[in-house]
Amino acid sequence: MTEIELVVDPKPQQNGDTGRNPNGSPGAPIANPIVDVCSASAYGDLEKLRGFVERDGQSVSNPDGHGYYALQWAALNNFPDVAQYLIEHGGDVNAADHRRQTALHWAAVHGSIPVADVLVQSGARVEAADINGYRAVHVAAQYGQTSFLNHIIVKCGADYDAPDNDGRSPLHWAAYKGYADTIRLLLFRDAYQGRQDEKGCTPLHWAALSGNVEACTVLVHAGNKSELQVKDKSGFTPAELAANRGHRHVAYVLSNAAKINGGLCEDKICAGTIGTTGYAPILLFVIIILTVLFINSVLLGPSFPKVTAVVGLWGWTGVSFAVVSLIMFYRCSSKDPGYIKPNSGKSATRTSDPLLDIDISNSSIWKGNWSQLCATCKIIRPVRSKHCPYCKHCVEQFDHHCPWISNCVGKKNRWDFFVFVCMGTLTAFIGAVTAVHRLWTWSPIIPSSEKWIHLVVVEHPGAILFLGMDAILLSGVLTLAVVQASQIARNITTNEMANAARYSYLRGPDGRFRNPYNHGCRKNCTDFFIHGYINDDEVAWPSLQEAQIA
Known part of the structure; x- marks a missing residue:
């Protein structure tokens, strides 16, 4: 795939002593880069432009030595006042160069929205296509100019699903170039995800070909999953195409998504598949079984000595915690x-x-x-x-x-979930300590030919089974409770921790990780335990993107 061909941006250096001349060889430094209408438009020098037009009588409708028009240069570098002046003095908003690219095409490269408004208000054709069939929407998608693309769709009614000469829509281009935000916008506006180009490739094929994980993920989550099985004219699915190009992680993501959604396993509970019921019935069954085993085989085990007051207190406290855990389990499972x-x-x-x-x-x-x-x-x-x-x-x-x-x-249910895992941790811990104490204080008569551990397994299989299951459960809920407590103290979510690189609001002005919602451990924990959540409206400092907008 080849995007729009464009000459080098001729904007001047900051020190002002060198530049690029649209009429000269690209990159050649010259003493005075502004020598005519086109170079004045490229640099946005309205005063010199007026001099060339009004004093010297130069035409604004003639192209430069490369065949590019002054209006194209003004559009590329986002000089709306220059563009307006050129149009008022005879500049053709639909003038096309040797590749049939207009000023609107060039405005799309850098996302020059103010210039685009000037052009469209003056009669620019939004659907004008160059020799490759690229319209402004294609160019915006090629360069990831999401705001510009949305602007011309909303304000100008641009066709966001229009194909180019190879049958590729803006969504194909955004997917190939890996611009996830542009993909989100196009999908938000119902761009057709199943369109196949002349090679039989869908946008997902091109995202897989370029090896962009985020682009593939956005397309897969938003689609109906049938795109995962579509083959191009060479007979390859997106996953196979990614594997052939050496993009192993992309191939794994797509293959896994195809297995989950391809109907390979009809049961709701199977490897890699989470149905609408999920694993909640299994966990409920495990909690009930453990509670029954604890009561019958640990507290009331017939071969154990009589329960002391201390053991009974801790034991039935554990049972009470188990009941509370079940209540919290129901709350966080059923709550919005x-x-x-x-x-x-x-x-x-x-x-x-x-x-x-x-x-x-x-x-x-x-x-x-x-x-x-x-x-x-x-x-x-x-x-x-x-x-x-x-x-x-x-x-x-x-x-x-x-x-x-x-x-x-x-x-709305993170507080319930945290209480659930904390209660589960306490319950499992009390149960394990009580079971170990009961086994350790058990004093059987051990035959010389038999070992104590063997006798314990034979005499108390229920207690041993409980200890094994309880240890597994304790390790899981303890880890989860520690992780959740750490994240609550910093007011960050599991999703944000796992995908921090994808979220621009988690980067400070220097580009490093910074959580704008972290108000300090004390305030974070106080707000969470009092209100059940932490208010997002009180931001500790502006994110990089908000700082740029301001």
């Missing part, structure tokens, strides 16, 4: 984790477009982060939200989807 209501309509329309009326600088929802767009729910979600492919909803302050409770963990 913070689902965000999806739009009922199929697609955002121009009359009720959720992106149309957003004031990026003032909106409390929109933070200028395109990952806030959900292509499935058709909503602009809060920054820390994420769409869960299992629950089919966007979840506010998404932490993770837990198959053992068959529910997501989010803003």
Whole structure:
């Protein structure tokens, strides 16, 4: 795939003593780079441009030595005042160079929205195509200019699904170049994910070919999963194409997604598959079995000595904790984790477009982060939200989807989940200590030919089974409780920890990791345990993206 061919950007150096001349050889330093209408337009020097036109009588409609027009140079470098002057003095907004590229094509390269407005208001054809069939929407997708692309779709009605001469839509290009935000925008606007180009490749094929994991993940989560099985004209699926190109991680992700969604296992509980029921029934069964074993084989075991007051107190405290754990298990399994209501309509329309009326600088929802767009729910979600492919909803302050409770963990049930794992840890710990104490204080008569451990297994198989299962459970819930406590103290989620590199709001002005929602351990923990969640509105410092917007 070859994107739009473009000459070198001729913008001057900061010291002002060298530059590039649109009329001369690219890269050749000259003493005075502004020598005519085209170079003045390229550098945005309106005063010199007026001199060339009004004093020297130079035409604004003639191309330079390379066949490029002054309006193209102004559009490329985003000089709307220069573009307006050129149009007012005879510049043709639809003038095309030798590759049939117009000024709007060049504006799309750097995402020059103000110039695009000037061009369109003056009659520029939004759907003008060059010799490759590239329209402005294709160019914007090729260069990842997501804001520009959204602007011409909303304001100008540009066709975001238009194919080029090779049958490739803007979604193909965004997928190939790995611009995940552009992919999100196009999918949010219902761009057709199943379109095959002249080689039979879908956007997912091109994302797999380039080896971009995030692009593949966004496409897979938003699609109907049939794209995973589509073969190109060479007979390769996206996963096979990635494997052939040496992109092993991408191939693994796509192959795993194909197995999960390809109907290879019809049972709801099987390797790698989480049905709507999930693993919650298994965990419930394990908790009940452990509780019964603890009561019958540890506390009331017939071969054990009589339960002392201390052992009885701790034992029945453990049973009480088990009951509370079951209650919390039910709460965090059945409670709304913070689902965000999806739009009922199929697609955002121009009359009720959720992106149309957003004031990026003032909106409390929109933070200028395109990952806030959900292509499935058709909503602009809060920054820390994420769409869960299992629950089919966007979840506010998404932490993770837990198959053992068959529910997501989010803003509204994270407190319940944390209490559940803490109670589970205490229950398992008390049960293990009580069982070990009962076995250690048991004083049987041991025959000389038999070992103590063998006699314990024979006489108390229920207690041994309980200890084994309880140890496994304790190791799991203890690890989970420590991780959750650490994250709560820093006000960060499991999802953010695992995907920190993908979220721009987790980077400070220097580009390093910085959590803007961390208010300090004391305040984080106090807010969480009092309110059940930590308010996202109070940001400790602006993120890199918000600082750039400001």
